[in-house]
Amino acid sequence: MINETLSVTVDRVEKVATDVVSLVLTRPDGAHFPAWQPGSHIDVHIDEGLTRQYSLCSSPSDLSHLRIAVLKVPDSRGGSIAVHERVSEGQRLIISTPRNNFPLTDSRKYLFLAGGIGITPIVPMLEWAESHGRDWRLFYGARDAGRMAFAEQLEQRYGTGRVTLVPEDSHGRVDLESVLGLPRAHMLVYACGPSGMLRAVEDLCMGWPPGVLKTERFVATELGPGSTDQPFEVELARTGTTVTVPADTTILEAVEAVGVRVLSSCRHGLCGTCETGVLAGMPEHRDAVLTDEDREAGQVMMICCSRAAAGCDRLTLDL
Amino acid sequence: MTAVDTTVREAPVLPVDPFSHESILDPYPMHAQLRSAGPVAWLEKYGCFAVNGFEEVYEVLTDFETYCSSGGLGPKDIRKQTSWRPPSILESDPPTHTVMRRALTGVINPSSVRALRGPFTGPAEDLADAVVARGAIDAVRDLAEVYPLRVFPDAVGIPEEGREHLLPYGNMVFNAFGPENDIHREAFAHGEERSAAIMRNCARQNLSDSGFGARIWERAHEGLITPEQATLLVRALLSAGVDTTVFGIGNTLKVLSERPDAWAALRKNPHLAKFAVDEALRVESPFQKFHRTATVDAVLGGVHIPEGAKLLLFLGAANRDPRRWADGDRFDLERTAAGHVAFGMGLHQCVGQPIARLEIELVLQALLKRVERLEPTGEPVPILHNVLRGFESIPVRLVPATD
Numbered sequence: 001m002i003n004e005t006l007s008v009t010v011d012r013v014e015k016v017a018t019d020v021v022s023l024v025l026t027r028p029d030g031a032h033f034p035a036w037q038p039g040s041h042i043d044v045h046i047d048e049g050l051t052r053q054y055s056l057c058s059s060p061s062d063l064s065h066l067r068i069a070v071l072k073v074p075d076s077r078g079g080s081i082a083v084h085e086r087v088s089e090g091q092r093l094i095i096s097t098p099r100n101n102f103p104l105t106d107s108r109k110y111l112f113l114a115g116g117i118g119i120t121p122i123v124p125m126l127e128w129a130e131s132h133g134r135d136w137r138l139f140y141g142a143r144d145a146g147r148m149a150f151a152e153q154l155e156q157r158y159g160t161g162r163v164t165l166v167p168e169d170s171h172g173r174v175d176l177e178s179v180l181g182l183p184r185a186h187m188l189v190y191a192c193g194p195s196g197m198l199r200a201v202e203d204l205c206m207g208w209p210p211g212v213l214k215t216e217r218f219v220a221t222e223l224g225p226g227s228t229d230q231p232f233e234v235e236l237a238r239t240g241t242t243v244t245v246p247a248d249t250t251i252l253e254a255v256e257a258v259g260v261r262v263l264s265s266c267r268h269g270l271c272g273t274c275e276t277g278v279l280a281g282m283p284e285h286r287d288a289v290l291t292d293e294d295r296e297a298g299q300v301m302m303i304c305c306s307r308a309a310a311g312c313d314r315l316t317l318d319l
Numbered sequence: 320m321t322a323v324d325t326t327v328r329e330a331p332v333l334p335v336d337p338f339s340h341e342s343i344l345d346p347y348p349m350h351a352q353l354r355s356a357g358p359v360a361w362l363e364k365y366g367c368f369a370v371n372g373f374e375e376v377y378e379v380l381t382d383f384e385t386y387c388s389s390g391g392l393g394p395k396d397i398r399k400q401t402s403w404r405p406p407s408i409l410e411s412d413p414p415t416h417t418v419m420r421r422a423l424t425g426v427i428n429p430s431s432v433r434a435l436r437g438p439f440t441g442p443a444e445d446l447a448d449a450v451v452a453r454g455a456i457d458a459v460r461d462l463a464e465v466y467p468l469r470v471f472p473d474a475v476g477i478p479e480e481g482r483e484h485l486l487p488y489g490n491m492v493f494n495a496f497g498p499e500n501d502i503h504r505e506a507f508a509h510g511e512e513r514s515a516a517i518m519r520n521c522a523r524q525n526l527s528d529s530g531f532g533a534r535i536w537e538r539a540h541e542g543l544i545t546p547e548q549a550t551l552l553v554r555a556l557l558s559a560g561v562d563t564t565v566f567g568i569g570n571t572l573k574v575l576s577e578r579p580d581a582w583a584a585l586r587k588n589p590h591l592a593k594f595a596v597d598e599a600l601r602v603e604s605p606f607q608k609f610h611r612t613a614t615v616d617a618v619l620g621g622v623h624i625p626e627g628a629k630l631l632l633f634l635g636a637a638n639r640d641p642r643r644w645a646d647g648d649r650f651d652l653e654r655t656a657a658g659h660v661a662f663g664m665g666l667h668q669c670v671g672q673p674i675a676r677l678e679i680e681l682v683l684q685a686l687l688k689r690v691e692r693l694e695p696t697g698e699p700v701p702i703l704h705n706v707l708r709g710f711e712s713i714p715v716r717l718v719p720a721t722d
Contacts, residue, residue, distance in 0.1 A: 181414055181417065182413050182414050182417065183383075183416075183417055183666060185381060185382045185385070185665075185666075186382060203421070203425070204421070206420065206421040206424035206425060207413070207416070207417035207418060207419075207420040207421040207424070208417075208420075208666070209381070209383075209664075209665040209666040209668065210665075210668055238590055261591065261594060263593045263594065263597070263657070264657075265657065271429075272428070272429030272430075272673070275429055275433070289428070289429050289430070290429075291430045294430055294433075300433065319590070
């Protein structure tokens with residue numbers, strides 16, 4: 001599947017928290033957007049050569065519009081600053097169709113953990129969990145109440161029994177030790193937020209059943225230039241074949257599609273089962289398994305989620 | 320609880336004895352008897368439920384709130400009767416289990432296990448050279464029992480002295496997951512001496528500075544776990560990390576010795592070795608059965624389970640359940656065996672799994688390089704063990720490759 005683009009109109013620009021604007025996007029012809037699932041994101045083509053990914057925080061059951069919320073990150077390459085300063089109502093933008101790297105797997109119970117702007121992919125997940133009668137809780141933290149986009153609406157809609165807001169200036173940080181201290185059966189943990197928070201969550205979830213934690217990192221801000229998903233080639237050293245990995249396909253999916261068997265389990269960079277040797281080329285690691293030393297060394301990668309680094313259009317793998 | 324069940328029955332009562340010598344030496348006809356009564360049955364002789372269906376075993380393993388571990392993996396409820404040793408991580412529930420599991424996962428993970436590939440490869444290659452030179456060997460005594468003892472104790476960092484107790488101690492620990500029968504009594508001969516020797520090796524001052532043992536103790540020094548818990552976690556590695564891997568290697572070689580087609584296919588595509596190991600563990604699962612305890616009244620496989628009941632899980636039967644695995648008794652290299660419960664599933668899923676897989680795979684790879692054919696030269700002799708499935712002896716001839 002080619003990375004399909006859509007031309008959209010910025011229908012509404014709204015400040016929803018300190019340094020956070022929400023954009024409501026519609027299609028110029030009034031048509032509906034393609035169906036999408038909670039956890040999905042879109043690429044927004046901001047300027048020539050500048051693309052950023054933003055999670056959708058509207059409702060998947062209302063396809064008349066899409067909504068994203070963008071945090072102004074002062075030290076970024078200017079993607080978010082451009083959105084804040086230059087995008088105005090009525091303007092046209094090019095976006096990709098929704099893609100999902102953070103899908104919500106069906107489970108009996110959920111624990112949602114959001115840090116700051118990390119609330120965005122969680123918002124549609126809450127709606128799904130609620131409408132499907134699942135048992136769930138949300139813990140949502142940020143530096144102060146003014147920085148918590150959608151906080152009041154979520155609390156009003158779902159109640160304080162479900163939604164716990166933790167502004168750091170008045171309540172301290174979310175007490176992850178206590179929130180994650182007692183693993184529950186048939187509960188999945190979805191976490192999105194800054195890397196410090198995710199590392200703490202990953203550490204605590206080591207006491208939970210393997211694979212219960214699903215995380216999304218702020219890929220665009222952490223990886224810097226050229227971090228959008230680009231197609232690249234993978235050379236399989238043992239099989240002697242070369243496979244093209246399209247932008248919306250993982251290496252694992254691409255090699256499986258040509259009949260190469262790879263042992264895999266969680267397929268989200270959490271379990272380490274699909275670890276594969278890298279013989280040439282530079283990977284961009286997106287898993288939660290490898291240590292910093294491993295990443296630096298670049299000799300292995302988790303092919304279920306990691307890709308070729310920017311500027312590297314070919315990886316040679318020990319497959 | 321299984322939500323789809325609408326009618327709740329009493330469990331069918333079965334006179335089957337899964338711990339008779341006959342059932343142990345060839346468990347598969349016994350599994351068929353259990354299966355014909357349904358996924359959950361009542362074992363009259365032992366006063367516990369026998370769970371053999373894949374879906375039901377999976378449900379018990381993943382619903383650790385309804386089916387707890389603190390009642391012990393054996394037939395006794397150790398919350399009410401004392402156990403022969405202080406409860407291990409296997410016999411604990413959250414939140415006690417949680418910090419111990421965190422400590423262990425922090426030490427044994429893909430990154431730390433990857434570092435073992437180098438040090439573990441040489442001994443596998445050396446051993447393969449030695450056995451291939453001999454030709455006719457016993458795949459258990461000459462290979463499966465030798466290799467893990469050569470590499471694993473060093474990885475944990477225990478002293479040379481006392482290593483002879485590792486296999487007998489593992490034998491005690493696992494046999495205690497079954498009833499106190501003749502097999503159990505024999506395993507426990509010299510029990511106190513062996514327990515004491517193992518416990519000595521778990522103390523920090525007796526562990527090398529670089530092994531998993533020392534790294535577990537670091538977590539105690541950081542305050543994550545208590546010194547008692549550190550001792551128990553090192554003990555868990557020593558008791559769970561040797562026997563099971565010995566049987567994992569033996570069972571894999573036994574299965575492959577019966578399937579020359581698979582051996583030939585693996586010689587052509589050695590990267591499929593991982594899949595062969597996974598499929599062998601599914602079809603001849605080393606850890607066949609253990610107990611859980613119901614914490615509340617529950618319904619499982621349409622059967623009413625009262626609070627406090629013991630459930631005996633048949634992992635080896637679940638891994639061949641025809642409702643989950645087409646032609647489940649057959650080893651099939653093409654099959655995706657992922658999802659089997661040979662290492663358990665969920666909260667208590669084997670932490671040492673990547674180490675076990677690495678050891679089995681390295682032995683297999685070393686043999687595939689050197690051996691054209693693996694030919695049985697006699698009947699494998701199954702071992703009398705309450706809960707593990709393995710062989711005392713697997714006579715084979717290693718026909719050297721000429722290429």
